[in-house]
Amino acid sequence: MAALVRPREGRMIGGVCAALGRRFGISALAMRGIFLASCLLPGPQFLLYAVLWMMLPAEGRTSPKTAW
Template sequence: MASSLVRPSNGRMIGGVCAGLARRFGMSASTMRLIFVVSCLLPGPQILIYLALWIVMPSER
C-alpha cells in the first residue's frame, strides 16, 4: 500500500514535492526529479503545478 501524499521532512531538495510524489508512487526521488526536470523542457505549466503542490501538500510531521 502506498503512503499518503505528504512532503517528507528528510530527503528534500527544495520543497520536498518530488520526494513526496516519489514516495507516494513507489519510485526513487532521483527518478522523480529527473522526470520533473525533463518535463520542464516541454511547454506547459510544470513550475506552476510544482508551486501549487508545494502549497497544498502538507509537510510530514
C-alpha cells in the first residue's frame, strides 16, 4: 500500500481525495465521487476533509516518523 500523503500532482483542492484514492488503489476521480455522494448523508464529511487536509503531510515533506 502507498503511504498516506497528499500528492503534488492531481490535486483539486487539498489533495485529500487523491491521497485516499492512492492509498486504497482506486482513482482520485472515484474517491471524489464517493466523497460527493457521502455529502448527501448526514455527518461531518467536510469537517473530516478539513482535518485530513491539515493532518496529512504533503508529498516530498514526509519524514520517517510521519509516513504511514
